[in-house]
Amino acid sequence: MNAPARRAIVFIFVVLHPTLAWAEAKVNNESAQAQSIDLSVPESPAFTALGLSPQSVTRPASTQELAATVLNGVDKNGNFQSGLALDVAPYQLLFGDTVSLKQYQQGADSPSLTRILWRSQTSAATAKGTNDADKSVRLALGIRVTPWDRGDPRLDGELEACLRKVARSIVQTPLLPESEGKDEAERSEFRRRINEAQQKLRTESQTCRDEAQKRLWNNSSWALGAAPSWISTDGSVDRMNWDGGILWTSIAYGFEDVPGLQDAAQLILHGRYRGNEQVPDPKNKGKFFEQNSVAGGARLRFGNDKFAVSIEALRIFEDPVHRRSSESTRASIGVDIRLSKELWLEVSVGGEGGRRDGNNQAFVLGSFKWGTTKEPKLTITK
């Protein structure tokens, strides 16, 4: 590690150290992202409802593939197959081929049913019981809707102009189709020229998209998500019982038209409700109790290509059945600092406070994490 990097680490540690005095601090070099509080509406709510991070997600590109995936989710005896992880945008799949960019952009300044349907994402997932003796299967369905999105790249005039400029420079160079080749050698040569032009189209178009991402990452939007879930104790389809669900909403404000902040800051307000959640009982191993919870929070992110800061907090109200309800607050501050071209320092401080444990005692927990990475985590990602 070079001298500036060492100095930056020491500086950050010295600056942040006093803030640790209030907490029972733990210092380690795990990924600083572990501190981050999730304040977004999940892309695939069904996976989140079941607590899954599936390695392999089926994203069907045709209705036939969708039907096959759904049919494979249930065996011939009517039992759920565990491990289903399906993510699909139904409107795009069913009608996307007939929607031109011009139709998509119609009435760009007002909400449009086409765009709302287009951005709607549905998901489905199944998960089996926690051990071999447990035959239960849980099923969750999810939907994510974005009624309003000022960062929609299909509505970004600058991106479209950039892409069209690239495309014009390539399509306006006459090329003979492969079928015009008199023999295999000539066909191969025509194919090579087309592939070369296509590669140029891809490379230059990617530059347009990268620039647009920097411009659009923080734009204002509103997203909603819902994921009802069911449980079947024996895994069969006809013995499904309601197992609760989750609702999410997030509103992002991108400081549009605010000089200095319009491409550099984003404020997210987030709320979620979880009903009928089965929570492991810490006093009775293997037992669960039912709980409803509500959470509300906010995140402020700002930065540029050299640093990024994220400040976030979440207030949680938990109401377990036949137990004392509790309230708590989680908060964290994360900083990414660019040390060199491909080296970023990540630092985060986080904690949870106000929660009352079984002895009705309030307590506070905090932790400090740091690490280095090739890619910044806090910047320009939506």
Next chain:
Amino acid sequence: MQTPQINVDRNGPVPTIELRVGQAHVGEFATYLWTPTPTLVKAGPTDDVFNIGPSVQNLHGRLFTWNLGIQYQADGSKTYSATAVITQGEGTLYEEHYPDPPGQPMDGDVLIVRGVRFHVA
């Protein structure tokens, strides 16, 4: 595969081509008549319908090609869809759908270069 030859009615109107791109992607095209050097017929954004050349007689034996660029705006675009339809009056002379077969994943921006040869009779 040889370039498809399509029959054009010498007494009918000038054939038109319609180039469409779906999935709300960016589509940009250029079309050429070859003699054998290429002459630009029209270039621009899809979707568009326009005449191929000034007269039917002028098309006999000539190669007509279209370059069609299809670009996505954001990662996560799973598939693409485009069509090229050549008509004369009410009749469809030629139709192609991309990708072929449909439903193939879009693994990047796409450049389609295709053509037909006219036989006027």
